[in-house]
Amino acid sequence: MRLSQFHLHTEKETPAEAELASHRLMLKSGMVRKLAAGIYTWSPLGLRVLRKVEAIVREEMDAAGAIELLMPSIQPRELWDETGRWQKFGGQLLKLRDRKEAEYAYGPTHEEVITDFARNELASYKQLPVTFYQIQTKFRDEIRPRFGIMRAREFLMKDAYSFDVDDAGLERAYHAMRDAYSRIFTRLGLEFRAVQADSGAIGGDTSQEFHVLADSGEDAIAFSNGSEYAANVETARAADPGPRPAPSEDMRKVETPTQKTCEAVAALMGIPLARTVKSIALVGGDERFTLALVRGDHAVNEIKLAKLDGMAGYRPATEAEIRAHLGSEPGFLGPLHAKQPIRVLADREVAAMADMVVGANEAGFHLAGVNWGRDLPEPDLVADIRNVVDGDRAADGGTLRIVRGIEVGHVFQLGRQYAEAMGCKVLDDSGKAVVPTMGCYGIGVSRIVAAAIEQNFDEAGILWPEAMAPWRVAVCVINPKKDAAVVEAAEALYQELREAGIEVVLDDRGLRPGAMFADMELIGIPHRVVVSPRGLEGGTFEYRARTASEAEHLDHQALMSRLR
Ligand code: ATP
Ligand code: MG
Numbered sequence: 114m115r116l117s118q119f120h121l122h123t124e125k126e127t128p129a130e131a132e133l134a135s136h137r138l139m140l141k142s143g144m145v146r147k148l149a150a151g152i153y154t155w156s157p158l159g160l161r162v163l164r165k166v167e168a169i170v171r172e173e174m175d176a177a178g179a180i181e182l183l184m185p186s187i188q189p190r191e192l193w194d195e196t197g198r199w200q201k202f203g204g205q206l207l208k209l210r211d212r213k214e215a216e217y218a219y220g221p222t223h224e225e226v227i228t229d230f231a232r233n234e235l236a237s238y239k240q241l242p243v244t245f246y247q248i249q250t251k252f253r254d255e256i257r258p259r260f261g262i263m264r265a266r267e268f269l270m271k272d273a274y275s276f277d278v279d280d281a282g283l284e285r286a287y288h289a290m291r292d293a294y295s296r297i298f299t300r301l302g303l304e305f306r307a308v309q310a311d312s313g314a315i316g317g318d319t320s321q322e323f324h325v326l327a328d329s330g331e332d333a334i335a336f337s338n339g340s341e342y343a344a345n346v347e348t349a350r351a352a353d354p355g356p357r358p359a360p361s362e363d364m365r366k367v368e369t370p371t372q373k374t375c376e377a378v379a380a381l382m383g384i385p386l387a388r389t390v391k392s393i394a395l396v397g398g399d400e401r402f403t404l405a406l407v408r409g410d411h412a413v414n415e416i417k418l419a420k421l422d423g424m425a426g427y428r429p430a431t432e433a434e435i436r437a438h439l440g441s442e443p444g445f446l447g448p449l450h451a452k453q454p455i456r457v458l459a460d461r462e463v464a465a466m467a468d469m470v471v472g473a474n475e476a477g478f479h480l481a482g483v484n485w486g487r488d489l490p491e492p493d494l495v496a497d498i499r500n501v502v503d504g505d506r507a508a509d510g511g512t513l514r515i516v517r518g519i520e521v522g523h524v525f526q527l528g529r530q531y532a533e534a535m536g537c538k539v540l541d542d543s544g545k546a547v548v549p550t551m552g553c554y555g556i557g558v559s560r561i562v563a564a565a566i567e568q569n570f571d572e573a574g575i576l577w578p579e580a581m582a583p584w585r586v587a588v589c590v591i592n593p594k595k596d597a598a599v600v601e602a603a604e605a606l607y608q609e610l611r612e613a614g615i616e617v618v619l620d621d622r623g624l625r626p627g628a629m630f631a632d633m634e635l636i637g638i639p640h641r642v643v644v645s646p647r648g649l650e651g652g653t654f655e656y657r658a659r660t661a662s663e664a665e666h667l668d669h670q671a672l673m674s675r676l677r
């Protein structure tokens with residue numbers, strides 16, 4: 114690519130609205146442009162990177178035996194009524210009407226559509242196992258779209274769905290996807306961790322998230338170097354002095370004191386307040402909140418409040434269930450999620466949260482199940498939930514690390530709930546109609562682009578891992594308008610690199626060297642070669658790796674072997 118023929122539009126000023134490095138650098142480099150809240154145009158530059166990610170995801174999905182298809186973004190309401198999610202999904206679901214007043218959703222995910230496809234297409238166990246996937250635009254009407262494409266409303270996701278007759282098959286499909294995810298993030302050159310996700314009432318090893326490690330991540334993840342154990346502690350803002358979400362409208366309205374709130378929650382849980390509760394802490398992300406009742410230094414229990422978005426694995430827990438659980442271990446109930454740094458709420462937030470618990474239905478929030486703590490390490494892992502720090506001893510003898518991460522992928526054993534609800538059946542080998550068991554597997558293709566930048570940048574700009582860079586090599590021409598010999602040498606090198614299969618961009622725009630180098634650093638090209646009159650005289654090229662502090666002068670042969 115010749116830059117003079119491309120559309121590169123970088124900004125000199127740092128965009129004021131951007132809090133995160135990735136957001137700032139994507140705007141500054143012109144990779145994305147905002148159209149509306151959480152809705153972005155990918156410029157030609159940004160799209161090159163997005164497509165790289167997409168290609169790697171596609172290759173690894175194919176290699177893992179998944180089969181690509183493409184489902185519509187617009188989904189009829191009737192399908193969502195079948196699973197009950199038209200009501201339950203909550204505010205993230207964008208609802209639309211056509212001219213005949215028929216209702217539709219813009220797909221935030223595709224369990225309904227794929228299950229509909231499956232019930233029509235799959236008739237026999239002989240067609241199983243099968244995993245379908247697509248790479249497609251999703252829309253979620255996030256409460257707080259922020260950080261650019263990191264938490265957008267419109268974004269690109271790879272979503273895959275597996276169908277099997279039995280649990281062993283599901284397990285195999287799940288592991289195949291999980292392994293493919295590891296290969297994807299490894300190939301992308303990212304530092305990541307697979308962590309046990311909070312799978313609520315289902316528990317166990319049925320859901321894992323993949324996190325790109327970055328200090329700015331919204332999630333906190335805990336892992337021990339003594340074992341493979343890692344978990345998402347789902348604490349978006351816990352001990353983080355970083356930007357905090359503004360309280361919602363609801364939260365601002367209520368001004369009840371903490372004590373009253375604690376009483377309300379305790380009453381609902383059927384536990385005497387005086388004995389158990391010191392304060393209430395909130396942990397949680399965007400659409401899910403956890404209330405932890407804190408006695409002394411221990412979280413004694415917690416209730417998940419899921420905005421009813423039909424999150425797999427969460428179902429409303431009955432009051433009786435909560436009581437039964439609490440009653441089974443009177444007094445101390447174990448430091449559930451004790452490894453989470455927990456932020457003690459401001460009074461008005463607590464009040465608002467309790468309001469949601471108590472008036473759950475009206476507020477659109479539901480009790481969504483007690484976390485039984487099954488997927489957590491030993492209780493002695495951490496003694497003090499508010500002082501869990503990096504370096505604490507873990508139950509497995511290792512050292513506890515708490516780092517921040519960005520959720521870029523999620524694998525989940527769904528089971529039969531969707532197939533059951535939608536009447537999807539296949540004949541098994543004895544000719545009996547059985548409901549297949551499903552898995553779902555998502556990757557935030559567009560979010561990966563931002564996550565990679567969060568992990569790889571410096572003052573000058575982006576430091577792309579090679580696999581994601583818009584081009585691997587930039588050939589910068591000094592003074593192209595004045596010096597024909599330089600242009601000729603640069604052109605020859607450009608052609609030679611292209612013929613060698615190296616992705617190269619020729620900066621033939623005729624900018625001053627300073628401005629040209631600044632652009633190439635900003636957009637993060639891993640290798641830069643400068644063709645200048647002085648270099649030509651000495652028979653060398655000036656080569657600099659994006660990560661190196663100094664340039665080197667290399668002759669043609671040394672340069673080529675460096676770039677290959
Ligand atoms: P989050 O916890 O960040 O809200 P999620 O758990 O709701 O994500 P999933 O339903 O697991 O998301 O979707 C699969 C993947 O899609 C996520 O792992 C994430 O990488 C990506 N994703 C989800 N929401 C967004 C968004 N608003 N913008 C960009 N990517 C997203
Ligand atoms: Mg979400």
Ligand code: MG
Binds near residue numbers: 520
């Ligand atoms: Mg999540």
Ligand code: MG
Binds near residue numbers: 520
């Ligand atoms: Mg998820």
